[in-house]
Amino acid sequence: MSEDSFTRYVASFVDELSRAGVKQIVISPGSRSTPLAMLMLEHPDLTSYINIDERSAGFFALGLAKSGKKPVALLCTSGTAAANYYPAIVEAHYSRVPLLILTADRPHELRDVGAPQAINQINMYGNYSKWFVDLSLPESNDDMLRYSRTIAGRAVGISSTNPQGVVHLNFPFREPLIPNLKLQNLWDTHENRKNYLHTTAGITSLREEDIQSIVELFESEQKGIIICGDNQKTSYTEEVLLLSKCLSYPILADPLSQMRGGKHNKNGIIDSYDTLLKYPAIVDTLKPTIVIRFGAMPVSKPLMKMLKNNPDIKQIVVDSSGEYRDPTLNSSHLISYEEELFCKELIKVLPKRNTSSYYEKWVLSQSIHDHTIEESLENITELFEGKVVQALQKALPNQCKLVVGNSMPIRDLDTFFRNTLKDIEFYCNRGANGIDGVISTALGISADQSKPTFLLIGDLSFYHDLNGLLAAKMNKLNLTIILVNNDGGGIFSFLPQSSEEKHFERLYGTPTELDYSKVVDMYGGDFKKINSWEEFQSYFEQTWSNKGLKVLEVQTNRNTRVKVHRELLDHVSQEIRKVLNDEN
């Protein structure tokens, strides 16, 4: 194989990736991947990021793809490098993020013969890749250049098709590996470009009789709610609001529904259900008879519990991918249809309703909740996790991206982040809810620099992806991290494990006693330990718009927090129950 020949084959692939819509590539260093890596750097329309640790690279690409809503390609060399992508691939699969995994491999004659750095890469991500191709060795006749281009086009198409996900392409390369960068016309970007494959996926539609039978479901139901879970598309907020008004059903909006922030009217958007539904007395009043659910099942455990414990509630799940996402096993209708179109179709045919008293009870409960919780948090002087969310919400600029870690931060966000007119994009890896790769995901999200990006994260999750911080330094990215450090696994203090004192600290508390200022310093970041709310506010204001990496550490206490948390919410619920009882 001549250099020119494999150069044209690989360049065709790279060029077609770009033409099919890929803009960003995350490359981890290695020798075998040289043909792809060099040609990617050469391509005029691709932006490449170098990320040495492939695990972090995987999550960084996930962040890029989440934020850009376009497939992102990852490239690594042969061997365990490829295995390091696995956590990000699993997350991408479940959160439906389009990723193209490109692994370089030894040629066939060097497989399964004990060659160095050669592992079996065939289908190595199992069911987690929607499509796997072990490509041919490079050849440069017209057929093979077309083959190379079609693989790129198909890969982008398949990864972008609903449900979006992961495609894995494995490239065997023989030595020599250095492409001939002096070749002319490597890129088919001129006017007379050839007509290669474009992929277009159709959208489903519903039959009229199906719409009619759905409409009938709602006719007699006054006590209905709309639940909006994690949703990568922000395009149907307006439609859901119209549907909510039409049916007089309030919207229970998970932070990741993208509905708690933004300029739209927040009337009927309930952000407090996580607290409200903790209390059986309130559930009794607010329990619906029918639910329309969009997006993934929300973060809130009390909400899930209500749905689980009341199988009589009609639960209509609308999911354009047709996938079944209902851990309560109680959903009565699964509608495989575009969420936005579903709302539009219904609005067209539904009769208008007056605001129901049930709806009013939700709104009233929320208003007392918001008032009481705001007041109660004011009185808390200690560094309490719930108040971090409140303080952060106040301090955030009007336009920004907020990335949130799993375990406690996303739960705290759910409980304590109120509706706001600020235009905030919310992100969290809720596909598999891992605490891994969160820093890298946030840096990937920050990379386009369209809006300032903030990350709220716990210390174990911060530790898990410390390596991710290097990307900030090497790619000159800007990120403000609010590190809630309770020195260990704070979530377990809320779980039954906390009663088992004998093994608790060793297995669940897992204090690491790490002074993170040192590692942040190593990565060229700015670190500040926050000792008071005044300090939080003033330091946040001073630094958030600075370039580079900034870490504000809030040290909290996981042992005392459970009590503060429960007392606070108990107080809020009492206030609400008083009013609801007066109402009845």
Place this chain on the structure above:
Amino acid sequence: MSEDSFTRYVASFVDELSRAGVKQIVISPGSRSTPLAMLMLEHPDLTSYINIDERSAGFFALGLAKSGKKPVALLCTSGTAAANYYPAIVEAHYSRVPLLILTADRPHELRDVGAPQAINQINMYGNYSKWFVDLSLPESNDDMLRYSRTIAGRAVGISSTNPQGVVHLNFPFREPLIPNLKLQNLWDTHENRKNYLHTTAGITSLREEDIQSIVELFESEQKGIIICGDNQKTSYTEEVLLLSKCLSYPILADPLSQMRGGKHNKNGIIDSYDTLLKYPAIVDTLKPTIVIRFGAMPVSKPLMKMLKNNPDIKQIVVDSSGEYRDPTLNSSHLISYEEELFCKELIKVLPKRNTSSYYEKWVLSQSIHDHTIEESLENITELFEGKVVQALQKALPNQCKLVVGNSMPIRDLDTFFRNTLKDIEFYCNRGANGIDGVISTALGISADQSKPTFLLIGDLSFYHDLNGLLAAKMNKLNLTIILVNNDGGGIFSFLPQSSEEKHFERLYGTPTELDYSKVVDMYGGDFKKINSWEEFQSYFEQTWSNKGLKVLEVQTNRNTRVKVHRELLDHVSQEIRKVLNDEN
């Protein structure tokens, strides 16, 4: 399911793991894995290590199993945690290390329904696990307790059977998850223990006529060599030495063959072939007509090249697993037979030979090589990688374990580490040759504290597994790390990529410019930047026997090193050729 019932089921499994020979468990924190985790901590004969980052945990367990030569169990919770084990699993597979992967999972009704932290864990490591079992939900009747015990016994048996490898057991657990630790007789360790499954694997033997035809292969061949590659068993060194003497074939001993160190006679053990065989003129003189090869293909590229370029060399590969490990594709005989027995059988029947002139040429070349290289290194004052190995060899205590990183360190060790009477165990992850997980592997190897442990590692590999350092702090382990820091990917300066100046630093050099003293400080380690050979020696002497983590950083220059390296070896080869020419 009552607590008592699942407690007995899980305890039976844990107890049988222990009875089948597992001594060590590496646990990563999580909720779903609680039944196994708590009962493991309770078991009187199991030692548990906590390791928060599952990727590092995987490699830590790999190190424990490599060093202890027994299966080690890993436990994690559901979700991406399990995906983080993948790199270590791939390495264990190819380096034939017995690992038991225990993953907690959601029960069947919570799978593929969008439940939080639930992913498809069925067969998630594909062909990399020798055996996969999705266990039943816990039940405690006699049949199911026996089932639980047999799975443990079989898992240990299968992972330990040649070729050793990975077994994956997936445990679905329903809530509640807290076992009843007050139950009596959880452990079947008393005298009247029941007679559960013991697994014993037979060993193969060769027919007499097969042995005879092997003997005939050697009869007319005077120019033979024995090649010993990576080998986890140290048990056949004496037998190989006897075979070498019997046939008058020198032994080319990879550092990982465990033959370069130890009290045995080093006559005929060649440690310098990596340099000798770089030079065609020397290859012409030393090229064999027949080769017996044990263990994996050695690290040395020149050796592999000689075998590759000379398909007329008869290459007899002896591998007890029967696996084909020959990237040259030139082996003429694959003998699936225990290496030790192979030697013994041959020694019994082979006629004794006088030392051949071919053998003498190897010994002579080695003696000139050793003398010249020793002298030349003395004259090098700059901090050169090759001299680090020499200085380290001199400074190491008489009994120790030496772990070596992939990429340049293992190659430098191969080239510069001479035969020694010091009793040194050599370790390197040569299954897949990854630069990942090396710190964790070394800490796992150090954990039994039988001998002081040292790690020689490059900076990119050190960076890749920085998280691994936490295990040293949390488990109070002792390790001395020699960090060769050339700020980037030094190996690429030896490869053709180095001629492509335009993209070289970005794609291959990848300088990170990190001051590792800061992160070592965070993990409570002792850090010293070495500026001279005197400093290296004195600091090494002062600190190696101290407790805890110690890092000696030697900053080298990857741009100048290639020249120093090549000039040094060219000089050595000239000296050898002079003498060999005189001989002829």
